[in-house]
Amino acid sequence: MRPPRLFATRATAAARLCARNVFLITGGVLTLLVYLWELPYRTPTTGLGAAVAATGVVATLLVPPAPRAAWLVFQVSDAVAVCAAQHCGPVPSTLVPMLFALGLIAYRHPLPVATGYVLASTALQVCAALAPGEHDLSLLDVPSFAAMFLAAALIGGSLRTHDRLMRERLRAERTRAQLEALRRNTRLAQSIHDSVTGDLSFIARLSRQRLAASGTPSDAEAWSSVNAAATTALQRTYRVIDSLDESEQPQRGDPTQDGFVGSLHAAVARGDQSAQALGLRGHGTIQVLAHAPLDDAAQTLVTDTVRELYANILRHACPDAPYSLSVMIDGDGVQITQINRIGDDDTTLRSGHGLTMLRRRIEQAHGSMTARRDGEDWTVYAVVPVAA
Numbered sequence: 001m002r003p004p005r006l007f008a009t010r011a012t013a014a015a016r017l018c019a020r021n022v023f024l025i026t027g028g029v030l031t032l033l034v035y036l037w038e039l040p041y042r043t044p045t046t047g048l049g050a051a052v053a054a055t056g057v058v059a060t061l062l063v064p065p066a067p068r069a070a071w072l073v074f075q076v077s078d079a080v081a082v083c084a085a086q087h088c089g090p091v092p093s094t095l096v097p098m099l100f101a102l103g104l105i106a107y108r109h110p111l112p113v114a115t116g117y118v119l120a121s122t123a124l125q126v127c128a129a130l131a132p133g134e135h136d137l138s139l140l141d142v143p144s145f146a147a148m149f150l151a152a153a154l155i156g157g158s159l160r161t162h163d164r165l166m167r168e169r170l171r172a173e174r175t176r177a178q179l180e181a182l183r184r185n186t187r188l189a190q191s192i193h194d195s196v197t198g199d200l201s202f203i204a205r206l207s208r209q210r211l212a213a214s215g216t217p218s219d220a221e222a223w224s225s226v227n228a229a230a231t232t233a234l235q236r237t238y239r240v241i242d243s244l245d246e247s248e249q250p251q252r253g254d255p256t257q258d259g260f261v262g263s264l265h266a267a268v269a270r271g272d273q274s275a276q277a278l279g280l281r282g283h284g285t286i287q288v289l290a291h292a293p294l295d296d297a298a299q300t301l302v303t304d305t306v307r308e309l310y311a312n313i314l315r316h317a318c319p320d321a322p323y324s325l326s327v328m329i330d331g332d333g334v335q336i337t338q339i340n341r342i343g344d345d346d347t348t349l350r351s352g353h354g355l356t357m358l359r360r361r362i363e364q365a366h367g368s369m370t371a372r373r374d375g376e377d378w379t380v381y382a383v384v385p386v387a388a
Contacts, residue, residue: 024104028064031100035060038092049089052077060097067104071117074098075124082128082137095145099152106156114153122146203230231276260299261288264327267303271310275323278314282323282340290331293386301361302327302334302384305369308358309338309380316342316378333367333385342378355380 035056044050059073074094081088102121106114125145129137207227214220268284275282284306294302309325317323321341328335359369362382369382 024064027100028061031063031097032057032060034096035092035094042090042092044091045089046087048080048084048087049091052081052088052091056092056094056097059094063097063101063104067101067108068117071098071101071105071121074101075121078128079124082131095148099148102149102152103156103159106153107160108156111157114157118146118149118153121149260294260302261286261329263299263303264306267306267310268325268327271306271313271325274310274314275317279319280313280317280323281319281321282313282317282325284310284325284327286327286329288329290329292329292331292333294334294384295387298333298365298384298387301365302336305336305358305362305382305384308354309336311354312378312380313338313340316340318342318376321376331386333383336380336382336384338378338380340378341376342373358382 039053044053055073055077059070059077062070062073074097078094081091098121102114102117105117122142122145125137125142126139129139129142131137203226207223207230210219210223214223264286268286272282272284306325306327313323313325317340323340324338326335326337328337355369355371359371362369362384365384366387367382367384369380371378371380373379
């Protein structure tokens with residue numbers, strides 16, 4: 001079930017998209033009405049003037065879907081109206097539709113693009129004022145036109161910045177909701193692990209002891225049933241914990257990465273099952289914080305490391321304390337941590353041949369691995385980095 005806040009933010013985004021389309025349609029209609037409002041006062045008297053006026057209507061309708069194309073049509077029609085003023089006669093002004101087009105250009109495109117259109121519009125106004133012929137443009141009008149062009153672009157740019165900030169806020173809300181769900185699932189998984197798996201492991205271990213000491217077939221059958229039921233319940237509990245750990249992990253589009261993480265989950269599941277069969281308590285976890293672009297050799301090395309560390313747990317872990325194995329994947333590589341309690345009489349524990357070979361392979365991959373005894377605990381920490 002998704003958090004209600006996430007639904008609210010998505011509904012807000014949908015409403016904002018509808019409002020933006022309404023704004024475009026309303027702006028286009030109002031701009032067209034302003035352009036048509038001048039027709040009775042600046043009615044074309046020639047065929048060329050009528051063509052220029054009709055071109056202005058088409059360009060005004062083109063502003064919402066394609067403001068840059070509309071801006072180009074406005075410039076061409078204005079150039080014709082200025083250069084052929086004697087043959088064109090009076091035509092409606094395209095200033096308001098052009099301002100609308102500049103605002104939309106600044107809204108939809110980066111600042112350098114909008115700045116270029118403002119400068120081009122101002123330069124064309126200078127050229128029109130300097131053009132020979134009878135027209136009502138002069139250089140004194142250029143600063144006013146430039147200020148209007150700049151104001152339209154600033155409004156469009158501010159709306160673009162506002163929308164970008166709102167999108168970032170929406171992403172932040174979505175990330176916050178995912179983190180809240182992840183924390184909730186982590187707390188729930190830890191609670192299940194602390195309150196259930198310990199008791200189930202104790203029942204399974206005790207039933208195996210009683211099964212070995214049973215004197216009659218009926219007692220052996222009864223304790224065998226208890227052991228099977230406890231083991232099955234323990235495995236199902238760990239599957240529930242795994243599903244809670246994985247439910248809020250980000251989705252990735254790289255099938256190779258998905259297969260790699262799947263193989264790690266399989267290796268951890270097999271290791272946990274083998275440990276449970278020996279009466280050991282503990283749980284392996286996998287945390288995927290970001291995509292790690294590992295090659296095939298590095299992925300194989302990580303999987304082999306997990307398997308070797310589980311073999312180390314099976315050989316030396318003390319059943320009186322839980323073990324832990326953590327795999328954390330991020331953009332820099334994979335970090336693997338193994339901690340398990342060892343008995344005081346365990347004199348065989350050392351960085352043996354398997355760990356020595358594993359350390360050599362990790363170092364050849366430009367990683368590192370440390371294995372040492374710290375009081376009653378045996379700790380292994382390995383890092384397999386992303387290839388440079």
